[in-house]
Amino acid sequence: MKKGIFFIVLAFLSAGVFAQGEVITSYFNKYADNDAFTKVSVSSKMFSMFTEMEAGTEAEQEFLEAVSKLKGLKMVMADSIADAKALYKKATADVNKAGYAELMTVADPDQSMLFSIKENNGIIEELVMVVGGGNKFVLLSLYGEIDLKNISRIARDMKVQGLEDLGRMHHDKK
Amino acid sequence: MDSRTKLLLEKYWRAETSTAEERLLKEQLGTVQEASAEANYFKAIDRRKQQVSEISFQHPGKRIYYWYVTIAASLVIGLLVGTGLWQRQQSSSEYTVHDPEIALELTRNALLMVSSGLNEGKDLSAYQLNQINKPKEIITNKSNSNIY
Numbered sequence: 001m002k003k004g005i006f007f008i009v010l011a012f013l014s015a016g017v018f019a020q021g022e023v024i025t026s027y028f029n030k031y032a033d034n035d036a037f038t039k040v041s042v043s044s045k046m047f048s049m050f051t052e053m054e055a056g057t058e059a060e061q062e063f064l065e066a067v068s069k070l071k072g073l074k075m076v077m078a079d080s081i082a083d084a085k086a087l088y089k090k091a092t093a094d095v096n097k098a099g100y101a102e103l104m105t106v107a108d109p110d111q112s113m114l115f116s117i118k119e120n121n122g123i124i125e126e127l128v129m130v131v132g133g134g135n136k137f138v139l140l141s142l143y144g145e146i147d148l149k150n151i152s153r154i155a156r157d158m159k160v161q162g163l164e165d166l167g168r169m170h171h172d173k174k
Numbered sequence: 175m176d177s178r179t180k181l182l183l184e185k186y187w188r189a190e191t192s193t194a195e196e197r198l199l200k201e202q203l204g205t206v207q208e209a210s211a212e213a214n215y216f217k218a219i220d221r222r223k224q225q226v227s228e229i230s231f232q233h234p235g236k237r238i239y240y241w242y243v244t245i246a247a248s249l250v251i252g253l254l255v256g257t258g259l260w261q262r263q264q265s266s267s268e269y270t271v272h273d274p275e276i277a278l279e280l281t282r283n284a285l286l287m288v289s290s291g292l293n294e295g296k297d298l299s300a301y302q303l304n305q306i307n308k309p310k311e312i313i314t315n316k317s318n319s320n321i322y
Binding site for chain 1: 268269270271274277278280281282284285286287288289290291292293
């Protein structure tokens with residue numbers, strides 16, 4: 001009897017270990033047959049290949065540095081769905097329910113964003129981003145050892161390079 | 175009732191008698207013809223002692239250890255965990271990008287999206303939203319056969 005209880009407890013504990021990326025995995029399954037959603041997964045093996053690459057520019061260096069400690073990336077995206085806002089709400093609820101700690105939210109009439117993390121001993125092990133608005137939706141999960149500072153630097157470096165593109169993209173949308 | 179019996183009784187009520195003395199006391203009280211309160215008391219105790227439960231219990235004998243139940247249970251648990259893990263693996267591997275070039279570009283776009291989101295919030299939202307299309311473009315434009 002005691003043994004049985006022990007194993008049941010063990011089973012629950014191990015379920016917690018496998019919980020990483022559970023939200024995104026469930027969305028993978030949910031929209032497996034829906035072509036409106038693009039599903040992408042980059043494995044840890046691929047990430048280890050990235051680290052062997054030579055960095056040309058400083059931005060590249062920054063990028064590779066941020067990537068070097070990552071173990072996986074999963075994304076579910078859609079750019080032409082009718083109820084992106086509702087899906088965003090559902091996804092954020094799922095993320096909150098899964099025990100992620102909210103890092104940042106941006107609520108906008110056009111588009112909302114949620115960043116949530118899972119921490120272990122002060123190290124961010126998973127970062128979940130949900131974006132939704134209009135007819136676009138993104139659910140993204142990064143895992144491994146995540147350095148937010150490093151990641152946030154990527155855009156700053158890129159922004160300098162891509163400022164002209166940014167302007168052009170605005171016009172493209174209209 | 176003689177004085178010796180009385181003495182023993184007194185000792186008995188003080189709970190100081192030994193088992194031998196108690197047996198002796200019972201014998202002596204039993205021989206007394208007139209039914210004293212004490213004699214009735216000991217008789218009542220005797221009757222209670224002889225009472226047998228109407229429900230009979232059977233000794234289970236040697237405990238049978240259902241070893242096959244243990245094995246079956248562990249098999250079931252193993253199977254459940256196994257299928258769970260396999261399903262997880264399966265559901266992700268289906269979408270795993272195998273081309274390093276595509277993977278790198280996807281990762282770059284994804285990180286840029288996360289990065290700009292973390293940096294500025296809504297300022298870069300238009301830019302970000304354009305990034306959403308990127309992975310799809312990358313996947314559809316480049317060698318489709320290599321991806322899945």
